[in-house]
Amino acid sequence: MITKEDILKALSHVEEPDLKKDLVTLNMIEDIKIEGNHISFTVILTTPACPLKGLIENACRNAIAHFVSADAQVDIKMTSRVTTQKNQPLSNISNIIVVASGKGGVGKSTVSANLAIGLAKKGAKVGLIDADIYGPSIPIMFGLEDAKPLAVQTEDGKTRIVPAEKYGIKILSIGFFTNPDQPVPWRGPMASNAVKQLFNDAEWGDLDYLVVDLPPGTGDIHITLTQTYPVAGAVIVTTPQKVALSDTKKGIGMFLMNSINVPLLGIVENMSYFSPAELPDNKYYIFGKGGGRNLAEQFNVPFLGEIPLVQSISEAGDSGVPVILQENNPMAYAFTAVAEKVAQQVSIQNANTVKSF
DSSP states (O other): OOOHHHHHHHHTTOEETTTTEETTTTTOEEEEEEETTEEEEEEEESOTTOTTHHHHHHHHHHHHHHHTOTTOEEEEEEEEOOOOOTTOSSTTEEEEEEEEOSSSSSSHHHHHHHHHHHHHHTTOOEEEEEOOTTSOOHHHHTTOTTOOOOEEEOTTSOEEEOOEEETTEEEEEGGGSSOTTSOOOOOHHHHHHHHHHHHHTBOOOSEEEEEEEOOSSSOHHHHHHHHHSOOOEEEEEEOSSHHHHHHHHHHHHHHHSTTTOOOEEEEEEEEEEEOOTTOTTOOBOTTOSSHHHHHHHHHTOOEEEEEEEOHHHHHHHHHTSOGGGSTTOHHHHHHHHHHHHHHHHHHHHHHHHSOOO
């Protein structure tokens, strides 16, 4: 007779690779049912974008076969419950992820857009804030240049902004409220207050992840945001050039300052190499090679991946359909992998500060 205790004992031999504890200790096993030789249970992952889902499922099957019965029929439901940041003042938002760069023009907004959609495609509830006050580009990348978010009266009598929705994510940008043909000549405090309004005065609903596309550099908006809200971590975007890497180091240094202290989720190297359409297997490192990876090693943070210099990426952004939405496009796979690694790192960071469940 197979018992629930037999199942739990077997699964206590299965370690969550990132959290370095077994699934039973982490309370990741639920709904165990036994009917004769048929066993079913649910594994609760820390994110729907877990890149190790298949590995964990196979390990569970092997544990049951080895420690319980090699003849057992095993049904495993893999689901998720996204872990939450500690002391999050916005109780409906589990994790804030900022995407930053030391300098402009490195593709930070492209990474932000594809990261947000990548997380949503995995089943997460995702929002995206375009906090680049002086050069908002998210409306163009999502084909929302003419979007005008509505204001609604909530039950508590407050007026809230309703984010635009597209491709499964909720979006707010300062570009929705300004004339795209006019500059935004705001001083630092005014710009910072505008960004805070996008956080506090919006009807976001429940979100697993809120991705924030920051302006380039290390200015007022970065300091205001990181000191006002507990940020799960920062994704750093760079290109291989020496100048870009130098500025990226300064951006990383800001997040590591004691007064800010935001975890680094990893580094993405954009425009890593060029592959001509007629020679897709050839890689030409026209801006240098390995700079982003070396930087990740220098700061002991994950290297999240290389994104090549490909025309389809910029064309997709210009058309309002980010490249991650294009089926069978290798660039879509590259951005999906980045999204999985970012979600993985968020779970690890949360496990270091609070209990996973």
